[in-house]
Amino acid sequence: MEKIVSDFFELVKADAISFDERKVADILLRKLEELGCADISEDDTGSRIQGNTGNVFARVPGQLPGAIMFSAHMDRMPNGFGIDPVIEGNVISSKSGTILAADDLGGVAAILDGIRKLKESGKPHCTVEILFTVSEEKGLLGSLNFDYSKISSKIAYALDSPGHIGRILTSSPHSAKLSCEVFGKAAHAGSEPENGKSAAVGAAKILATLREGRLDEESTANFPIVQAGSGATNVVCDHAVINGEARSRDAQKLSDYIQYFEEHCRKTAEEFGVRVETSWKKGTPGFSVPHDSASVRLISKVFEQMGVTPCPEPSGGGMDANRFNMNGLQSVGLATAYFDNHTSNEHVLLDEFLRTGEMVCLAVLEYSQNPEKYNI
Numbered sequence: 001m002e003k004i005v006s007d008f009f010e011l012v013k014a015d016a017i018s019f020d021e022r023k024v025a026d027i028l029l030r031k032l033e034e035l036g037c038a039d040i041s042e043d044d045t046g047s048r049i050q051g052n053t054g055n056v057f058a059r060v061p062g063q064l065p066g067a068i069m070f071s072a073h074m075d076r077m078p079n080g081f082g083i084d085p086v087i088e089g090n091v092i093s094s095k096s097g098t099i100l101a102a103d104d105l106g107g108v109a110a111i112l113d114g115i116r117k118l119k120e121s122g123k124p125h126c127t128v129e130i131l132f133t134v135s136e137e138k139g140l141l142g143s144l145n146f147d148y149s150k151i152s153s154k155i156a157y158a159l160d161s162p163g164h165i166g167r168i169l170t171s172s173p174h175s176a177k178l179s180c181e182v183f184g185k186a187a188h189a190g191s192e193p194e195n196g197k198s199a200a201v202g203a204a205k206i207l208a209t210l211r212e213g214r215l216d217e218e219s220t221a222n223f224p225i226v227q228a229g230s231g232a233t234n235v236v237c238d239h240a241v242i243n244g245e246a247r248s249r250d251a252q253k254l255s256d257y258i259q260y261f262e263e264h265c266r267k268t269a270e271e272f273g274v275r276v277e278t279s280w281k282k283g284t285p286g287f288s289v290p291h292d293s294a295s296v297r298l299i300s301k302v303f304e305q306m307g308v309t310p311c312p313e314p315s316g317g318g319m320d321a322n323r324f325n326m327n328g329l330q331s332v333g334l335a336t337a338y339f340d341n342h343t344s345n346e347h348v349l350l351d352e353f354l355r356t357g358e359m360v361c362l363a364v365l366e367y368s369q370n371p372e373k374y375n376i
């Protein structure tokens with residue numbers, strides 16, 4: 001069995017979940033040591049987020065100037081205990097009805113394999129920085145708490161995306177949680193309904209005329225949570241709540257939508273005769289890395305060397321790359337040949353997965369040989 005596959009199997013068989021990545025981190029601390037990495041450390045993020053594991057960081061010191069970073073996350077979604085990975089033909093899946101946790105231990109194994117291949121190549125290279133984060137699935141908490149002053153790279157690749165090798169995620173939407181509380185007037189529903197004003201009907205009117213779903217090519221909104229009433233049918237409903245979210249790759253469009261949402265709720269409520277209180281909370285800021293930027297050009301060059309077609313495209317979700325970009329690293333996501341992540345159908349295409357280490361190794365060498373081409 002190839003080393004990348006045996007590493008991957010060992011990692012997914014170690015039971016772990018967000019806030020409890022201990023077993024995975026312990027394996028990685030050992031493997032990084034075996035690979036001859038330097039500055040191996042685990043930070044104190046675990047105690048800050050009430051978990052038991054910190055972000056694991058390491059460096060492969062280079063003989064050439066410059067540095068480049070690779071990252072993946074150690075946590076996984078629920079239903080990830082007792083994973084039993086099997087290879088059937090070209091597909092790796094779990095035969096125990098669990099997720100496979102290739103999101104994101106596939107990314108972790110790819111980085112380890114890349115370092116191994118780099119060492120085996122014997123070629124001079126720049127410094128490589130490696131970051132394995134915790135609790136990515138819980139709101140990018142590991143990358144939120146990491147101390148970026150440790151990093152000297154300007155480019156960081158997050159190996160954390162479903163899809164075929166060659167897929168490059170160059171943007172991620174800005175998002176916000178939106179809420180509207182509707183206040184009506186309670187009254188006995190049988191004896192004096194005319195003295196009441198239904199918050200439930202008010203909420204329905206607001207929702208029925210609210211622009212949502214796909215707003216435009218890069219913006220969406222969704223209001224799936226509606227709560228109303230106290231459970232009794234003999235009283236006119238005096239309180240209802242609508243909760244949802246909006247996303248856009250354009251920060252201004254998101255701000256505009258929030259403003260529209262607040263106005264729409266207020267106007268509709270006024271017309272109907274109820275009162276509303278709206279609130280919103282911005283989520284993780286998104287990012288957008290242009291297709292002609294250094295990080296995209298570099299990895300595209302690598303894919304060309306591998307005979308793989310580079311596919312830069314937007315992502316609909318968030319990842320650690322969101323936080324890396326906020327912290328001065330130019331960062332995009334890279335796919336590592338897993339599919340249907342977050343479900344029990346999660347699987348990996350073996351032939352493509354076997355090439356992910358090569359992708360990492362070639363990226364280091366491409367940067368090492370041409371640092372001036374990828375200056376930021």
Ligand SMILES: [Zn+2]
Pocket residue numbers: 073103104136160161
């Ligand atoms: Zn992930």
